Amino acid sequence: MTFGKATAIRQSADSRHRRHFGFNATRDAIMSTARAIMREDGVGALNLSEIARRMGMKTPSLYTYFDGKHALYDALFREGWRAYAARTRALAERHGATLGVLEAAIEDYMRFADENPDLYALMFERPVPGFVPSPESIAEAAALLEELYARMGGLIDAGAVRSGLDAHETSELFLAVMHGLTALKRANEPNAAIGTGRFGSLVPAAARLLRAAWQGDETGGGRP
Amino acid sequence: MTFGKATAIRQSADSRHRRHFGFNATRDAIMSTARAIMREDGVGALNLSEIARRMGMKTPSLYTYFDGKHALYDALFREGWRAYAARTRALAERHGATLGVLEAAIEDYMRFADENPDLYALMFERPVPGFVPSPESIAEAAALLEELYARMGGLIDAGAVRSGLDAHETSELFLAVMHGLTALKRANEPNAAIGTGRFGSLVPAAARLLRAAWQGDETGGGRP
Numbered sequence: 001m002t003f004g005k006a007t008a009i010r011q012s013a014d015s016r017h018r019r020h021f022g023f024n025a026t027r028d029a030i031m032s033t034a035r036a037i038m039r040e041d042g043v044g045a046l047n048l049s050e051i052a053r054r055m056g057m058k059t060p061s062l063y064t065y066f067d068g069k070h071a072l073y074d075a076l077f078r079e080g081w082r083a084y085a086a087r088t089r090a091l092a093e094r095h096g097a098t099l100g101v102l103e104a105a106i107e108d109y110m111r112f113a114d115e116n117p118d119l120y121a122l123m124f125e126r127p128v129p130g131f132v133p134s135p136e137s138i139a140e141a142a143a144l145l146e147e148l149y150a151r152m153g154g155l156i157d158a159g160a161v162r163s164g165l166d167a168h169e170t171s172e173l174f175l176a177v178m179h180g181l182t183a184l185k186r187a188n189e190p191n192a193a194i195g196t197g198r199f200g201s202l203v204p205a206a207a208r209l210l211r212a213a214w215q216g217d218e219t220g221g222g223r224p
Numbered sequence: 225m226t227f228g229k230a231t232a233i234r235q236s237a238d239s240r241h242r243r244h245f246g247f248n249a250t251r252d253a254i255m256s257t258a259r260a261i262m263r264e265d266g267v268g269a270l271n272l273s274e275i276a277r278r279m280g281m282k283t284p285s286l287y288t289y290f291d292g293k294h295a296l297y298d299a300l301f302r303e304g305w306r307a308y309a310a311r312t313r314a315l316a317e318r319h320g321a322t323l324g325v326l327e328a329a330i331e332d333y334m335r336f337a338d339e340n341p342d343l344y345a346l347m348f349e350r351p352v353p354g355f356v357p358s359p360e361s362i363a364e365a366a367a368l369l370e371e372l373y374a375r376m377g378g379l380i381d382a383g384a385v386r387s388g389l390d391a392h393e394t395s396e397l398f399l400a401v402m403h404g405l406t407a408l409k410r411a412n413e414p415n416a417a418i419g420t421g422r423f424g425s426l427v428p429a430a431a432r433l434l435r436a437a438w439q440g441d442e443t444g445g446g447r448p
Contacts, residue, residue, distance in 0.1 A: 042353045044268045126411045127351065129266045165429055172408070172422050173429055180404020184396070187350045198396050205389055205397055212437035 027065045029055065031079065034072055038118035043127040046073070070131055073122065078137040080119030084112055085144045092147075097154050099161070099215065102174065103207030110182045110194055110203065117186065124179060145171075161214045174210065181206050251289045253279065255303065258296055262342035267351040270297065294355055297346065302361040304343030308336055309368045316371075321378050323385070323439065326398065327431030334406045334418055334427065341410065348403060369395075385438045398434065405430050 033051050048069055052059040066072040091108055095101035113120040121127045123141070133141075152174070153167035163170040185192065185199035192200045257275050272293055276283040290296040315332055319325035337344040345351045347365070357365075376398070377391035387394040409416065409423035416424045 040353070042268050042351065044266050044351075045353070124411060125349065125407070126414070127266065127268075129264070129269070163429075164432070168422075169426060169429060172426055173405075173433060176404035176408055176423065176426070176430065177401055178404070179408055180400035180402070181397075183349070183407050184400055184403055187348060190350070198392075199400065202393060202397055202400070205387075205393060206400065208388070209397060209433070209437045212440070213433045214436075216436070216440070 023065070027075075030062060030065055030072070031076060034076060035118050038076075038122075043118055043121045043125075044129075046128075048072075073128060073131050074134050074137050076119060077122050077133045078140055080116065080123045081137065081140040081144065083116070083119070084123070085140070087112065088144065089147070092151060097151065097158060097160065099155070099207075099211055101151075102210050103204060106178045106181065106206055107194060107203045109178050110185060110200070113182050113186055114190070114194065117190065120182075120186070124183075148175075162216065163214050170214075177206050177210060247289070251299075254286060254289055254296070255300060258300060259342050262300075262346075267342055267345045267349075268353075270352075272296075297352060297355050298358050298361050300343060301346050301357045302364055304340065304347045305361065305364040305368065307340070307343070308347070309364070311336065312368065313371070316375060321375070321382060321384065323379070323431075323435055325375075326434055327428060330402045330405065330430055331418060331427045333402050334409060334424070337406050337410055338414070338418065341414065344406075344410070348407075372399075386440065387438050394438075401430050401434060 030051060033054050034046055037046055037050055037054075046069060048062050049059045051057075052062055066075065087108060088105070091104055092101060095104055113124075148171050149167050152161065152171045155161040156163070156167055156170065161170060163173070165173065181199050181202060185197070188199065189197045194200050194203070254275060257278050258270055261270055261274055261278075270293060272286050273283045276286055290299065311332060312329070315328055316325060319328055337348075372395050373391050376385065376395045379385040380387070380391055380394065385394060387397070389397065405423050405426060409421070412423065413421045418424050418427070
């Protein structure tokens with residue numbers, strides 16, 4: 001009966017865990033454990049039995065909290081978008097409708113990626129073949145994108161941005177610059193501090209590039 | 225003795241394979257099989273026993289061709305850089321030292337990624353935790369980067385690019401724009417044709433952005 005006994009001990013650890021910390025806290029702990037594994041082994045390497053092992057739970061008990069691995073990825077995707085949306089909205093509020101927001105947004109995106117490489121990969125790359133975020137999670141991301149379109153439209157209407165493109169296209173181009181600098185920084189020098197290195201040092205230059213193209217009031221040659 | 229018999233049959237399939245196709249052809253076939261798996265399951269999901277299974281070989285036989293999984297990744301990384309370098313050099317030759325090369329290079333980078341999503345991820349992202357390319361492979365990539373720096377330096381010296389940055393920084397910024405547009409296209413709409421979709425349609429706009437910022441001879445508002 002060794003098997004039965006071990007199961008009983010683990011079950012009691014599970015219930016102890018639940019009694020002690022409550023449903024939501026255990027759910028949060030599972031998500032934190034998943035993130036630690038994703039940071040160590042890659043976002044695609046998530047494995048429910050490894051999560052259970054690290055938490056001293058049985059693998060089937062995880063299904064009390066998540067309907068499987070893709071549901072866990074989905075919860076992390078949504079958590080990432082909520083965290084990123086909160087800081088982006090705060091930043092937009094701080095900078096208002098000025099082009100200064102561009103440089104701040106690029107730096108903040110890079111900082112978010114450096115601080116949350118696992119969530120960043122899940123949100124902005126496609127590291128898990130077959131994982132499709134749920135409609136609720138996509139709505140979370142889409143809402144923030146709509147806000148970007150609206151803010152960019154405001155800058156275009158006010159004449160602060162003259163890109164010759166509509167608000168959507170101008171926004172996508174801005175995203176491309178922001179994402180490209182960050183993605184190459186992550187791939188080439190993940191541990192370099194922002195402000196240093198091949199790509200981490202170019203946040204102000206990327207913002208200047210956009211201002212020179214869209215405002216035309218600073219040609220490259222002028223500024224250092 | 226069923227086990228012994230199965231082994232004997234597989235060994236004979238291995239030698240048949242070798243006799244039939246030769247060492248290099250078998251090595252190429254292993255790399256093709258690896259690429260197929262990477263495209264299906266993600267770049268990080270490569271698994272030697274799955275390669276062996278698909279090829280009707282024994283897993284240990286793979287070690288005749290590659291010193292392990294990371295050596296296989298390294299060979300694919302190098303193959304990717306060779307293929308990409310060949311087309312980039314041809315493109316640079318075709319366009320010479322004109323800014324028209326920028327748009328052609330962005331489109332070609334996106335096309336390379338669409339055609340070789342597995343190699344692209346291995347070369348330009350960091351999908352395999354712990355995999356570090358060999359010095360020989362890194363030299364292959366570094367040589368192409370040096371060529372980009374030299375060509376960009378030529379454009380700056382000729383006054384065709386006025387970025388206010390040195391040749392290295394200007395090149396990194398160009399890479400960021402090119403990579404960002406492609407990375408977001410890959411993540412959001414991998415199957416969209418180039419020229420269509422949120423990001424795939426913006427190759428000319430990205431090139432115009434760079435020309436407007438660096439040549440100052442077209443402000444955004446002018447062109448459609």
